[in-house]
Amino acid sequence: MINRVIWIVLDSVGMGALPDAQKYGDEGSNTIGNVSKALGGLNIPNMEKIGLGHIDGIKGVKKVENPIGCYGRFSEKSEGKDTTTGHWEMCGVCLEKPFPTYPNGFPNEIVTAFQNAIGTKIIGNKPASGTAIIEELGKEHIKTGYPIVYTSADSVFQIAAHEEVIPLERLYEMCTIARNILKGEHGVARVIARPFIGEPGNFTRTANRRDFSLVPPHDTLLDHLKNEGFHVMAVGKIEDIFSNQGITEAIHTKDNMDGIDQTLNYMKQDKKGLIFTNLVDFDMKWGHRNDVKAYGKGLEEFDKRLAEILDAMKDTDILFITADHGCDPTMPGTDHSREYVPFLAYGKALKENHNLKTRQTFSDMGQTIAEIFNVSPIKNGTSFLKEIIHQ
Structure with missing residues (x-):
């Protein structure tokens, strides 16, 4: 019997370019492999023990004898390579066209509508690194009170x-106003509040970031679980990614280690259903900033804490570990990368050393969870439960 699934998304930890990566300018991307190569290897024995090194096509990871879990790699069926696209696909929403991007900034119609709605001018309106743009425009922002609006390759x-x-309350209100404007052809995946503190030359972004995503176009796995009375416990930005749809309780986190702490806290509560965790530092703090050393250290720090999660698991728990896209910090530029994502599964109810090989959509994960809890199937994907569970 399986009473609970702990599903951890290592945000941006991809494992090699997808066949269509050329279309996205991502040939040669391999987040895990290239980070490992740049650092002379990674010390991640717990993920390797589950089977990470046995995944087809993986590089830079040790292959242990007799791994204790199931493993595979997953292709992204949807068009795009961002957080919302990846998480939505896991839960049954596949996008036929990517969300809009604005390499030249937002058009006048959007800027004018937003300025009129918030009653003030804006500054910025261009693609930029978040840390760079507050250094560039932070002093002007403090002088004028005008919010800094910017985008990225996402x-x-x-x-x-x-x-x-x-x-913060006013910033979140501005984001809600922007979210209501940015619909239809300008329906960006996320409006993001990026608060910061400090003085010119020494600004620091705070943990009070909030994401305001589009509402999924139809019910997801999370709705199906909630509707059938299961707990859906969201850790990190999961609540924001799904616009609080299908969530029964949620907690925001300040960093990866806090995310693991909160996951462990939910595990202690022994509620039947899904604990869904996003660990965002890989993407936000290290991938987009091309910080290879910190990215590798982050993987090793997660792996150390993974031992605590494994120890805390009950016989009726299973663990899924995966990613939502890549963000190879060794590549030129700071964009996400179109990559396969790794998948690990472990639990007393599951087989050991089972290779799922290459799956064609992230939705297979969600469909498998739907079958575990015997709820309505999601719109996409094929369950692999019968492959991995002890018969």
Whole structure:
């Protein structure tokens, strides 16, 4: 019997370019492999023990004898390579076209509508690194009170503001206003609040980031679980990614280690259903900033904490570990990368040393969870439960 699934998404930890990566400019991307190569290897024995090194095509990871879990790699069926696209596909929503991006900034019609709605001008309106743009425009922002609006290679409308200039409640209100404007052809995946503190030359972004995603176009795995009375416990930005749809309780986190702490806290509560965790530091702090050394250290730190999760698991728990896209910090640029994602599964109810090989959509994970809990199937994907469970 399986009473609970702990599903951990290592945000951006891809494992090699997908066949269509050329279309996205991502040939040669391999987040795990290239980080490992750049650092002379990774010390991640717990993921290797489950079977990470046995995944087809993986590089830079040790292959242990007799791994204790199931493993495979997953292709992304949807068009795109961002957080919302990846998480939605896991839960049954596959996109036929990617969310819009704005390499030249947002058009006048959007900027004018937003300025009129918030009653003030904006500054910025261009693609930029979040840390760079607050250094560039932070002083002007403090002087004028105008919010900093910027985007990236991802489908995002980001609003940066000093917490002493624009209070958090007002910043979140501005994001809600932007979210209501950005629909239809301009329906970006996420509007993101990017608060910061400090003085010119020494600004620091805070943990009060909030993501305001589009509402999924139809019910997802999370709705199916909630509707059948199961707990859906969201850790990190999961609640934001799904616009709080299908969530029964949620907690935001300040970093990866806090995310693991909160996951362990939910595990102690012994509620039947899904604990769904996103660990965002790989992407936000290290991948987009091309910080190879910190990325590798982050993988090793997660692996150490993984031992605590394995120890805390009950016989009726199973663990899924995966990613939502890549963000190879060794590649030119700072964009996400179109990659396969690794998949690990472990639990007393599951087989050992079972290779799922290459699956064609992230939705197979969600379909498998739907079958575990005997809820309505999701719209995409094929369950692999019968492959991995002890008969």
